[in-house]
Amino acid sequence: MSGVGASARAASAEIARSDTATKNRALLATAEAIQAMQSELSEANQRDLVAGREKGLSDAMLDRLTLTPERIQGMVEGLQQVASLPDPVGSISEMDYRPSGIQLGKMRVPLGVIGIIYESRPNVTIEAASLCLKSGNAVILRGGSEAIHSNNALAGCIQQGLEVAGLPQAVVQVVDTTDREAVGYLISMPEYVDVIVPRGGKGLIERISQDARVPVIKHLDGVCHVYIDAEADPKKALAIAENAKTRRYGVCNAMETLLVDSLVADVLLPSLQSIYDRHGVELRGCPKTQALIDCQPATEEDWSTEYLAPILSVKVVDGLDDAIQHINRYGSHHTDSIVTENYTRGRRFLREVDSASVMINASTAFADGFEYGLGAEIGISTDKIHARGPVGLVGLTSQKYVVFGDGEIREP
Amino acid sequence: MSGVGASARAASAEIARSDTATKNRALLATAEAIQAMQSELSEANQRDLVAGREKGLSDAMLDRLTLTPERIQGMVEGLQQVASLPDPVGSISEMDYRPSGIQLGKMRVPLGVIGIIYESRPNVTIEAASLCLKSGNAVILRGGSEAIHSNNALAGCIQQGLEVAGLPQAVVQVVDTTDREAVGYLISMPEYVDVIVPRGGKGLIERISQDARVPVIKHLDGVCHVYIDAEADPKKALAIAENAKTRRYGVCNAMETLLVDSLVADVLLPSLQSIYDRHGVELRGCPKTQALIDCQPATEEDWSTEYLAPILSVKVVDGLDDAIQHINRYGSHHTDSIVTENYTRGRRFLREVDSASVMINASTAFADGFEYGLGAEIGISTDKIHARGPVGLVGLTSQKYVVFGDGEIREP
CATH class of the missing domain: 3.40.605.10 (Aldehyde Dehydrogenase; Chain A, domain 1)
Structure with a gap:
């Protein structure tokens, strides 16, 4: 050698x-x-x-x-x-x-x-x-x-x-x-x-x-999140939550955990459930999610699992701080997106989420060398330096x- | 911990x-x-x-x-x-x-x-x-x-x-x-x-x-070179060769090896010698250098030594390719400078010398966070990534x- x-x-x-x-x-x-x-x-x-x-x-x-x-x-x-x-x-x-x-x-x-x-x-x-x-x-x-x-x-x-x-x-x-x-x-x-x-x-x-x-x-995991904020446009939220999970299951930029603000969870979760049902996606929810829709319980391990499969963990969170904390703790620093019309919360999410790609009102599926205009990619780095x-x-x-x-x- | x-x-x-x-x-x-x-x-x-x-x-x-x-x-x-x-x-x-x-x-x-x-x-x-x-x-x-x-x-x-x-x-x-x-x-x-x-x-x-x-x-060594090309302006060459070595001896951006093109070695080396004599810098030369001025012989080890002292190794080289090869082989990828008025050779030196700082007609002593306008530096990296x-x-x-x-x- x-x-x-x-x-x-x-x-x-x-x-x-x-x-x-x-x-x-x-x-x-x-x-x-x-x-x-x-x-x-x-x-x-x-x-x-x-x-x-x-x-x-x-x-x-x-x-x-x-x-x-x-x-x-x-x-x-x-x-x-x-x-x-x-x-x-x-x-x-x-x-x-x-x-x-x-x-x-x-x-x-x-x-x-x-x-x-x-x-x-x-x-x-x-x-x-x-x-x-x-x-x-x-x-x-x-x-x-x-x-x-x-x-x-x-x-x-x-x-x-x-x-x-x-x-x-x-x-x-x-x-x-x-x-x-x-x-x-x-x-x-x-x-x-x-x-x-x-x-x-x-x-x-x-x-x-x-x-x-x-x-x-190196690129280890893609545990990507979409966070639906209290001031999300529901149409954009549903479209992004559908696309990020169901476009392809086996790719690293697919959403693995959906976070929904508690203020809008009761309105949005039933619509989300019917979308995922249509695609045959299995939902695993936190207790608050389970109180609103019928789904399996999520275990502690689910929050850091890259399923690469038609499975999604769902958590109801109490506002932006709770969402950011969850993402920085359980995520893999790959790609995370907030859906919101609120300027200040969007700006904070952008700065405080410690991931290689951070998005506002866009599907995590865009995290890709071709979509980013790099032409091709040798991989997606979840490292901090270089x-x-x-x-x-x-x-x-x-x-x-x-x-x-x-x-x-x-x-x- | x-x-x-x-x-x-x-x-x-x-x-x-x-x-x-x-x-x-x-x-x-x-x-x-x-x-x-x-x-x-x-x-x-x-x-x-x-x-x-x-x-x-x-x-x-x-x-x-x-x-x-x-x-x-x-x-x-x-x-x-x-x-x-x-x-x-x-x-x-x-x-x-x-x-x-x-x-x-x-x-x-x-x-x-x-x-x-x-x-x-x-x-x-x-x-x-x-x-x-x-x-x-x-x-x-x-x-x-x-x-x-x-x-x-x-x-x-x-x-x-x-x-x-x-x-x-x-x-x-x-x-x-x-x-x-x-x-x-x-x-x-x-x-x-x-x-x-x-x-x-x-x-x-x-x-x-x-x-x-x-x-x-990391920053390991500073084995920095000045290469005096055949078409160097002699005034610039002498000033840079003096400054790069004698401004301070114990710093990593000080020149440790001087390369002189064989076409101008006979003219320049005696002037260089008198400059270094005035500063009390010990010269260690290759055989061709020794044929032109009175100095100690340089050993193979000298070419890769960071003296951090009033010692300088001197080598007569056959043109640009020889100079670049020497620098990339024996240098530490820190800082290297060519003195030349020749456009094409300056441009080639800039691209082909594989060092963190590559200069034309300037003293290696400028390789420094303050001189580069960074304000302060935590170190000088000789790494390739980041x-x-x-x-x-x-x-x-x-x-x-x-x-x-x-x-x-x-x-x-």
Whole structure:
């Protein structure tokens, strides 16, 4: 692994200084290679699927592992889309003169070498590689062993793309998954790896965060809330509460707990119940909720559970302070929304809720790299330092100071 | 320690939502308390100095430990200055409409709880506490055991300041240094501490980075370079090479290695030598340097050594690529400067040197929070993620996404 690390470090200097056209050429040539190699990709994927069935993988895992023609086309379009995004690298801002005479600003620069650790979905190979490459970083990819043939075939397409653009092969490296200790090395080589992005289940991410000796951009849970304030517009409240829960159940920006102000709970909860009944969403309520509508009781554990399923916990709260306290205590600092027409309470919610995305009168479903205009995202960070929320190309860079002078020296 | 952490976490919510006036009141009241308690502070400091002499601390350590009237006045002025700085918290930027109708922007928010681990200088107590408080963070301070009486006396002043402003005492906590395991706990409580800033010698910082389970904003070395290009203006080159080395020797932004292009080495090195002779700076040169001027030979180790002393290593390089390679290999990614009138080489140096501050025609001595207009700094980061270079108030915050909507829901 230290050989992989050293090659990545060397390649990172070259990709960091590559111009936008060269990086785009590599991305588009990779897309062409994928289109040309569709049958080889399907064949490699079949080998993984056969092995997976033999190993007794669940249907859900086999589904994630499968490269359908649509998913292959999705990868091609993803590469084209990343090529069309603006290049953040080298962008200079805030070049202002200081009293000493120097002109000081900031330049956006790649992070260096990024390690991505992920599980069964082979399309992550292309998504992650394209975002890292466009943002001027070298990347080391460590996918799941069950996707090894698919990942190697995709890596072959990327290598073709790099070659067409005249970029070093080590800009994107796929780690041999038969090396069981590879992950352990990857997360403990600060001399070669600048940041780790784990993508997968909570267990994987917790394990990696625990053991890493390199900074980790991580996303653990999405326990998102909608709080319906006493002065909410009922129409907006019902639409947002429906959309945030039922648009998709298995995504991290789905609402998992609904908070309703006690002043409007008796009016709104029955309407909400009929909406959720229509979608087959199971409700688990606090005692006050249970007094107003017929539902299961919520346990203490429910308040911090990411269901990723048609289940919703519902709590009646006593005003804004109670709502904010609940969210900051039980939430996962991902995305939370208030529905209100009250200016002061909206403003307080915005400032005091400690989450990566805080919204007024909008569905939590908008918390997403595409909706935020980032083009694509490598993940949604629930960390506090560096990047919070959807991490796109800019989140894979940082800023250095640049100084233009005219021979200035500093007085004692 | 988990009690300290839990109190800090609770206090962090309160300081995060405090308005600018309240935070400034706490800072100015702390300054007043320090002025009123000057004799008590000197007395407490005397106890540390007596104990330090008994323990046989070096003169340099005793000097750092001493609170002279000037240093006490410096702390008072520092507090007043931080109070006068703009408050970064709550600042909203880039509120643009998205095609969905939502209006998306970013709000600057505190990091939460910051742990500061430092060595003998008691004035760090006030510097660190004031920056954390103003940026809306709670802070846990763990100073050196040799400064315990001074630090406790200063903590008393801060507590007075917090009380005057009606802020919770746990916004600033000073850890009892008799608890030898406190540092170990402090750096491994991600549930209570969001980021660690170690301030002190390289040994301390390396140890903490190694063991921390919390992100660390760190500054290891300052191995800074000046590269004199073939097309440098000789007057600027000599002035910058003199200033970057001789302004102060013991600071991290001092030049430690001078690189001179081989095309101008024979003309410039003799002039440089006479400048450094006048200052009593010892030169250690590569073989080509030794062929041109009389000096000691530089060893491989010299190229990566932070002397913090009147010693300079000098290398003759073959053009820009050689210079950039040397800097990225042996430097510490702190601050590096090129002296040149050549547009293309200046531009390449700016982009390709991978350091927190990269300069053209300016002395490395400018790499400093005050010169950069940050007002004050908690340290100079040589990390890649989050903040690079001098870390001021803004570096102690991050950004969350905020969304203003009008009842928007996301389509499938």
